[in-house]
Amino acid sequence: MHIAVLAGDGIGQEIMVEALRVLDMLDLPDLKLDHADVGGVAYRAHGHPLPAETLNLAKAADAVLFGAVGDPELDSLRRELRVESAVLGLRKELQLFANLRPAKAFAGLERLSGLKPEIAGAIDLLILRELIGDIYFGEKGQRETEEGLREGYDIMAYDESEIARIAHVAFKAAQGRSKKLCSVDKANVLQTSALWRKVVDEIAPEYPDVELEHMYVDNAAMQMVRNPGQFDVVLTGNLFGDILSDQASMCVGSIGLLASASLGEGTKGLYEPIHGSAPDIAGQGIANPMAMILSAAMMLRHSFADEDNALRIENAVADVLADNVLGHDLGGSASTSEIGDAVVAKLSAG
Numbered sequence: 001m002h003i004a005v006l007a008g009d010g011i012g013q014e015i016m017v018e019a020l021r022v023l024d025m026l027d028l029p030d031l032k033l034d035h036a037d038v039g040g041v042a043y044r045a046h047g048h049p050l051p052a053e054t055l056n057l058a059k060a061a062d063a064v065l066f067g068a069v070g071d072p073e074l075d076s077l078r079r080e081l082r083v084e085s086a087v088l089g090l091r092k093e094l095q096l097f098a099n100l101r102p103a104k105a106f107a108g109l110e111r112l113s114g115l116k117p118e119i120a121g122a123i124d125l126l127i128l129r130e131l132i133g134d135i136y137f138g139e140k141g142q143r144e145t146e147e148g149l150r151e152g153y154d155i156m157a158y159d160e161s162e163i164a165r166i167a168h169v170a171f172k173a174a175q176g177r178s179k180k181l182c183s184v185d186k187a188n189v190l191q192t193s194a195l196w197r198k199v200v201d202e203i204a205p206e207y208p209d210v211e212l213e214h215m216y217v218d219n220a221a222m223q224m225v226r227n228p229g230q231f232d233v234v235l236t237g238n239l240f241g242d243i244l245s246d247q248a249s250m251c252v253g254s255i256g257l258l259a260s261a262s263l264g265e266g267t268k269g270l271y272e273p274i275h276g277s278a279p280d281i282a283g284q285g286i287a288n289p290m291a292m293i294l295s296a297a298m299m300l301r302h303s304f305a306d307e308d309n310a311l312r313i314e315n316a317v318a319d320v321l322a323d324n325v326l327g328h329d330l331g332g333s334a335s336t337s338e339i340g341d342a343v344v345a346k347l348s349a350g
């Protein structure tokens, strides 16, 4: 189990410490951790947010455990050097096209959600976000119009093979859950979405047991707060998935609770919380490490087929929340390390 540990910026460093303590606690055989710089930390040390050394390590490893990137002091760098390009570059270089973002209510903790408890309690969904295409990776730039006005542009595009490969992952995920798939797009306005919908429809007959529905993204955003329990697997593109997954996290209770797995064709994956580096609270020891810890659980499940330990971690986190050990993001006062302590204690108690 060779793992590239890329803690990155801001709270990434703090939460990674706790995730590694949890992994350590499990006594996994053959665990080999290699650390490398990424993001602003890497830019400051090596002049690039994704140094070749880091990329090579990520390529060689069986899995990448990723904290966060983001550094407001470096926001004025040109796009290729911006710290966000590190995570985008890793996703692209490793061809991790499928981003799994599960969102599930924690039993007894419905009050943590901004939604009414009976509505929040029904949340159990999986957002399947396409991760290496769309407007994120299309041609982009800034130019001058004929009238001499500054203009920014970003091209949104998906070819049919990109749509098909993520659609297959989504249909298969739906088969393993409650067999309901909702594909989210903006086909009433966007050509990209019109093709998306067509390709998904063409693939649907291969999965006759899955009930497929299409939904416009604006409606999906509304339905996500009106009745999130209606969703099981949500298939969508890169941009819409980015937005809807932040929204889903607050429906559960906090962005500090949601983990993600980014997968390609093989078992290699990159595992990261869906939140960012949170510079406003970095260095204070108050970040919630749960999303990072849950990302490590997803790593065990998806890259190492270790469902037992993945579930152990997930249950430990749920138990700690049920014990009311709540971080600042959830209105509690538990520190980063206290939350880590509590999860480790649950694990050692079996």
Ligand code: IPM
Pocket: 069, 084, 087, 088, 242, 274, 276
């Ligand atoms: C995410 C983040 C990233 C994204 C940023 C940091 C580039 O918001 O993983 O959701 O937009 O994909």
Ligand code: MG
Pocket: 242, 243, 246, 274
């Ligand atoms: Mg995001």
